[in-house]
Amino acid sequence: MLEGILTGLGTAIMPMNLFMVVVGCFVGTFIGMLPGLGPISAIALMIPITYGLDPASGIILMAGVYYGAIFGGSTSSILINAPGCSGTVVTSFDGYPLAAKGQAGKALAIAAYASFTGGTISAIFLLVAAPMLAEVSLSFQSADYFALMVLGLSAVAAFSGRGQVIKALLMTVFGLMLSTVGTDRATGVQRFTFGSIDLLDGISFLLLAMATFALAEAMMSVLNGEHKDDASSSNDMKELGSMKLTKEEVKEIAPTIGRSSVLGFLIGVLPGAGATIAAFLAYGVDRNLAKAKEKLKFGTGSLRGLAAPEAANNAASSGSFVPLLTLGIPGSGTTAIMLGALISYGIQPGPRLFVDNPEVFWSVIISMYIGNVVLLILNLPLIPYISRLLIIPRPILVPMILLFSITGVYLVSFNSMDIMIMAGVCTLAIGLRLLTFPMAPLLLGFILGGMMEDNLRRALLINDDSISFLWERPITLVIMLITALVLIAPLFQKTIKRIFKVETDPADLAID
C-alpha cells in the first residue's frame, strides 16, 4: 500500500496535476456558486477539456471541480441564501442567518474548516477502505457485478425520497433504454438505429450529460426567472466581517465536525445516497444530540448547525468515490459522469483499476487531500473576490454557459447535427424536470446499461443459461437481498424521518 501511496503522491504532486487541482477547485467554486448549476453540470462542462489530458490529470481536474462545486455551493448558500447545489441546501439553514447577523466571514470560515476536516477524515478512510474493498472485489464474478449494478440503480431510486421512487425507477429504465441504442456489443446487431449511421455507436454520453444537466439547468434558471436576479443577489450579498474563530467556538464545533465527517463518509459510500442526504442526516443527528437550549439556535445561526452539514457533504463526496474506484459502479449522478469520462479515456474503473492503473487510483485519492488543502488555503482567502463574479449580469453569464455546453460537445464530434440533437434532448429534459422527474437516475441507467447487459450475458453463459446464480452464489444472494431491503426501505421513510427529525424532505431536491 505504501508503494501505491508513493506512486499516487508522485503523480499528484507533478506540477501539471497540482495546477489541475488548483484550476479545478477555482472553476468548481465559481460554477458551484451559480444557483441551479450543480456539481454534475460543473464536471460535464470540464469533460471536453480533459480529453486532451492524460487520464490521471483529467480525473484529478474533475475531482477538484467536484469539491470546488460543493464549496462554491456553500458560499452562495451563506452569502445570498441561494444554494448552488442540493448538497448545500442545509448549509443555508444556519449559514445565511449568521451572514445576516454580519458574521458571513465566520460562517464561511466554519464552512471551510468543516469541509476541510470532513474531506481529510474521509480521504484517510478512503486510503484504507478503497484498497481493501478493491482486493475483496477481485474475487467478484459477472453475476456479482450484475447484482451490484441492480443494487446501485435500485438504491438511487430508493433514496430519491417520498413520492419520487417510482419516478426515479422510470427514469432509470429510460436511461437503460437509451443505452440499448446502437450496435449490440455481443452480437453486432443494430438496435433502434432507424438506419442512421450517427446512431451506430449509440448515443453520446457527453451529449446526454450536457443536454440533460448543463444546458437544461441553465435553461431552467431562465425559465424560473433567475436570470433577472443579478441585481438583487448582489445587493443581498452580506458584508464578510472577520473570519476568525474563538477557542470556545472551535471547541463547540469540533465534536460535531468529527461526528458528521464519519457519518458523511459512511453515507457517501452507500450507492444512491450522496452529499444531500448526508448533509440532512448530519444536521438532524446533531440537532437531536444538542441540549435543549442549543437546539433552539438551530435554524437561526447555530455554528453546529452550519458545521454538521458542511463536514458531512464533503465527507460524502469523497466517500462516493469508494464504489466508483473499487467496483466501477457509481453511487451518484456525479460519480456516474466521472465513470463515463474514465471509460472514454479507455480506463475501466473497478477492482482492476487498482492493479492496471495504480497511478490513477492512488493519485485521485491523494489529490483529494490536496484539493481540500487548496480549498482551505487558497479559496477561503479569495472568497471575497470569487464571490464578486456573482455580480456578472446573468444575461451575459447564461449565454456563455450555454455556449460552453454546446461547444463542449461540438469540439469532440465536430458534427453540427449534435447541436441540434442537444437542443431536442434539452427540451425533453426541461419537460421532465417540470414534471418533477429526477435526472440523475437517467444518467446512471445510461452509463450502467451496457455493462449490466454484458455482465448478465456472461453470468448466464458461465451458469449454463440458468439464472439460478442469483440465489446459488452467496455473494450475489447477499447483494440481491440488500437490493430488496433497499427497495422496501422507502415504505419506512416516515419512521426514519421521525428518528432524525428532519423537517425538510430531501425528496424535494435533486440527487447529486
Next chain:
Amino acid sequence: MNLTKERIGALFFLLLSIIYGYYGTEIRLYPGDELEPMNARTMPYFLSLMGIGFSLILLITGKTHDKDDHDQSREWIPVVLLISLTLLYGLTLDWLGFIVSTILFLIGGFRILGEKRWRILLQVSIPFVLIFWFGLTQLLDIYLAPGRLFTGLFTG
C-alpha cells in the same frame, strides 16, 4: 381522473415503453439466436415491460392533485427563443464558420435575456469569441473549419 404532472409523466413513459417494445420486436436476430437464453431482443423486451409496469403503477398511485404553484411564474418566451437560437447555431455553424456564428449566438443570447445596449453586446461577444477561437486553434491546436460560405466565396 385529474391529469396531474405525475400522470402526464406516467402516460408519456407508458407510450414510450410501448413504442420501444414494438421496435424491440423489429431487432434483427441471427438464425438460432431465438434459442439463446439472452439475445439482442431480451434486454429491450425486459425494459419495455418494466417501463410499462412502472408507468401503470405511477398512473394509478400518482398524486390526484398538483400543488398550487400559480405564484411561480415561468418565463417561457426566452427559453423557447434560446432553444431556437441553439438550433440556429447548429444550422449556421458549418456555413458561417465558428467565429461569426458564435458571435451571433452570443449577441442573440444576450439580447434574448434582456441586454439591449449594443456597445455591451459587441464589446463582450467579439473579444470573448476571438480569445476563445485563438485558444482553441492556436494553443490547443484544434482545427476549426472556416465557414462554407466564405470558402465558397473566396475559392470560387
